[in-house]
Amino acid sequence: MNLKINPTVLLVTILSLGILLTFTRSVWLNLAMIIGASLYLVFNRPAFKKILLIGLFVLPLAFGTWWSFIVYGTGDTWHNAWIFSTRIYAYVWLGIALTFTNSVDELLxxxxxxxxxxxxxxxxxxxxxxxxxxxxxxxxxxxxxxxxxxxxxxxxxxxxxxxxxxxxxxxxxxxxxxxxxHGFSEGFSRSHYQTIPLPLWQWLIPIGVLALSLSFLVICQPW
Known part of the structure; x- marks a missing residue:
């Protein structure tokens, strides 16, 4: 099964979620982002070996962040350690969901x-x-x-x-x-060899994902 979202909509969704993660302090929301991005990747079947290698490469960075908060942090050190270490993976997985399912040409x-x-x-x-x-x-x-x-x-x-x-x-x-x-003229309209359709209903995706994330934060008040 191939669940393909228009690259523009996917970019807007990921940027919105990235901004939301910046201003929230929730371990469970970070994990939800990772799981959601992973499910999208499963449906689109990218190169999982590369994803695994990226995950292993990020592991020392996440562990270093986690350990620095445990050793040198103040306040609720355990909570802060898990927030910022899982946030690293959340950002990376959101980026992978965009770059591993769309080429640079398709996105541009x-x-x-x-x-x-x-x-x-x-x-x-x-x-x-x-x-x-x-x-x-x-x-x-x-x-x-x-x-x-x-x-x-x-x-x-x-x-x-x-x-x-x-x-x-x-x-x-x-x-x-x-x-x-080759006929490129700056400022003039161009025809396109390959059109990339954007159904209007797909604009509901970033709105719906943001609404669900905010509801999750407000109603459930996760750790």
Whole structure:
């Protein structure tokens, strides 16, 4: 079963829940967010191995937060420790629910079509994502070129990234020329090869999820 929510609606829902988590202090709400995001992921069947690896990577951060509140915190240290450690996982799982079920292209094109995001801005971000592999390759070339001259560039040295930025600036002009030659005109309306529909009823999803979360906090008053 594939339960697909429009990327724009999903982004609005996750941003709303993220803001709600920031201003609430509830362990159970954090756990509810994690469970809800996990259920959405199960229905969409993403790469669960990657999700498990991310969960293991976040574990030291969550444990460090939990331990720092236990050792150095004041007041209800146990409650605070569980709040902030589970909140880390809640934020991560909400982000995974968005990024593992939608590609960058789908999210950007959905924002352009459904909430009138600037096409220039969207294509600029898309170009940056598509250039990441070329930038990684260019960094390797710069390091190899330095080694030929007897210079070793380490990843913490600004010279390495300064050279990469200079190269990327030369690409920007070529990219703009390529977009123009393919018919991209800034400020003009564009047709879309793939339309991403947004049924009006899906706007009830962020409203309903927020209403349920607030009701859970007010009525149940969870720990």
């Amino acid at each position: 094109f959905s924002l352009v079509q459904n909430i009138r995001l600037s096409a220039t801005f969207a294509y600029g971000i898309l170009a940056a994502f598509n250039l990441l592999n070329k930038i990684r390759r260019q960094v390797k070339i710069i390091r190899y070129a330095g080694q030929v001259r007897g210079i070793t560039y380490h990843f913490w040295q600004p010279q390495l990234y300064f050279k990469a930025i200079i190269v990327a600036l030369t690409w920007s002009g070529d990219l703009a020329e390529a977009m123009t030659s």
